[in-house]
Amino acid sequence: MFLKFRVNQFLKLSEIPLIHFYDFYNMVLSMIDDGAQIVHYLGFVENNCKKLMIVLRTIDNNDNNDNNLFIAITFAPTEYLAFTSQAKKFHLFEREIHEEFSINIQGHPQLKAVRSATTLSEEYQFYNITGDSVHQVAVGPVHAGIIGPGHFRFNCMGERVAHLEIKLGYQHRGVEKLICKSCFDITKLSNLMECVAGDSAVTNILTFSELIESAFELEKEGIITSDIKIIRTIALELERLSNHIGDLGALSGDVAFLPPDAYFGRMRGEFLNLLLLLSGNRFGKGLIRPAINFYKINLLDINYIEKKLNELLTEIKHVSELLFSTQEIIDRFEGIGVIDNKTALDLGLVGVAARASGVKYDVRKNFLPGYYSVLEKENKNITIQQRLSGDVWSRARIRYKEILDSISIIKNMLENLKSKTDYKTVEQSQDDSNFSSNYLLFKNKLQSKLLPSSAVIVAINEGWRGELTHLMITDEKSKIIRYKIKDPSFHNWSGLAYAMRDQEISDFPLCNKSFNLSYCGFDL
Amino acid sequence: MPIEMLERFDRIVNQRVNKLLLNRLEQGYRTTKYPNVDVNLSKPYRGRPEINFEADMITMKLCEENCPQSAIIANSEKKALNLGRCVFCGECERLSDGKFIHFTTDFSLATATQEDLVLCEENVIPKIEREINGKIRKLFGKSLQLRQVSAGGCNACEADINVLNTPFFDLSRFGIQIVASPRHADGMLITGPISKNMKLALLKTYEAIPDPKIIIAIGSCAISGGVFYESSEVVGGVDRILPVDLFIPGCPPHPLTTLKALIDYFSKY
């Protein structure tokens, strides 16, 4: 009875089955039992009426690429029995719904606020283990390094961590409210999207752009040329590269093996500089906008990027060889922070963390957004990297493999750009004499369009942390009534808490780094 | 030890040492010669904006209206761009074809006051006056320890501060270090629009730093609230609650912008 739909498909609210809560509840649970995972579960208010919407995905593990999204809506009950009590993966989603819509979700083991000021007040009750040999360790919100704030509360027995509770919300800037509040100004919203999580600026703006493009049905008009898509994909992969490489370095630094830390740290900068070459900003800000890219790239740049990639690839291989063959690294990475396959599925982990635990899911392969569908047809798409041990070692190795994949994808796409006889189009219209008047026309035309009324659109991309999705709901006056951003960290913070169970507390920095989750992307 | 084990041990050590040495040789010496040698950033980089005060009024008005940050003022009396509000999105340059506002690759952007951030006919280039902080230079010129607090930052500002510790920038060669406790610090680097949820922690960190303390606001968020300036969940701008000594604009500022600001403001050289 759920509606099956595609990524970026434009849905009318009236098309989506509105189900009685009782049926909704049973159906969700039965789908979850069959292995479905949550993409979104959120509340929204339409015509003064509280409703709940769920978006689920099913992933085909037999390579038939039969991957699907399902959606349904129900009237929000004032109280109900928590899904979390049956499926852990609902944990944060239900807390969020409780916080925003004060629905009494019974039987939820930890029904606390997620982001609001009440998370910070004295009332906030940490989970307490009592007993003679139990003690608590509190860390944060301000951390020792240069990183976002969050509070970690450990219940320990000696050095052993029995339980870790992660309290976030410190970075809450009211992003989603800001989107609905302001009138629909594409320039402003695009800038905002790039600032939701700076390390995922490209992923966020790309997902937003794709969402707006499908809202205006621009894809059909043929405005989104393959050149545009190629540049976007290159930016997305460069973002992945810089972050994965930074992570490998930081992991090495965390166990005090400094050479790779220094080398990778510098190489990360090289990739950021390539993004700067593409966009004028080290994080790719200002490159992608709905229906357009602002880039200046010519054959010279393409050759330069290719040369740089080749240079870096050799260095990365050499440093990785050093990293992964060093006995101390093997000792410290192996068997630490283990998440087994079942736990990963139960928690609904995504991205690197999930693949390291044998979950075969990568948006780039499973849902083929943007240019990945072309790559797939040409047989040049990535292969999903998978490992089974689910420890720090696996998470590091997956990153390394994905680095190699990304470099080869970018090289492919650069070839593709070069082979075009008319790469003038790539040279970006900004050098045209009347670029600004054309741009103004274009902008006004886009801005004058109304968003579709009473519609829902879901856009998904594989950021470097994992599945990042945006969901937009409009009312009958085409106003955005709900814009939901879900960073992969929303799934994966629970993974970190699990990974720490029964670990030495001194392994925390290492485990934390192996997940490297977002504070601001979570807090919004 | 039996001979085979010794041999094996030998082999492992050799391999390890070889890999270490080979990598070391391959990596070479990578630290930038800056500030002794100038660095040129690649052309797309949007650094210090240049304003053409003679541009035609229609274009200027267009930019003023379209700036998502309300950073531009353009009327017959005054034409100005507030670097503290600007997020360097480049929209004004696109709309004016670079004829009103054009972004150069100059990364020198920091100032010591809010007023200096407003570029106008009387103040074309943002700068830090060297005289005003003779005392600061005397105190901190050779050693400066800073604590970093992210109060709602998007992690791009933080990441580009972090990068100053990589071999390329090598911040510590100037005697500047980012430390892990406010008690060890001479001042604070603040990023983010100060989310209300972080206000208390930020103030407590401030309290914990011994006097005299230096406050540096990094990024348009910390200076003016940045893209979040209209949100009710943020305080917006560090100087609303703490005295700020140094403003470093950008979204995020390029590491060289920050490095230059720190050298200009503190360094004795």
Ligand code: SF4
């Ligand atoms: S670059 Fe700065 S001044 Fe220009 S439109 Fe963007 S925010 Fe406004």
Ligand code: SF4
């Ligand atoms: S100024 Fe820009 S880069 Fe810095 S924290 Fe704010 S949004 Fe992020």
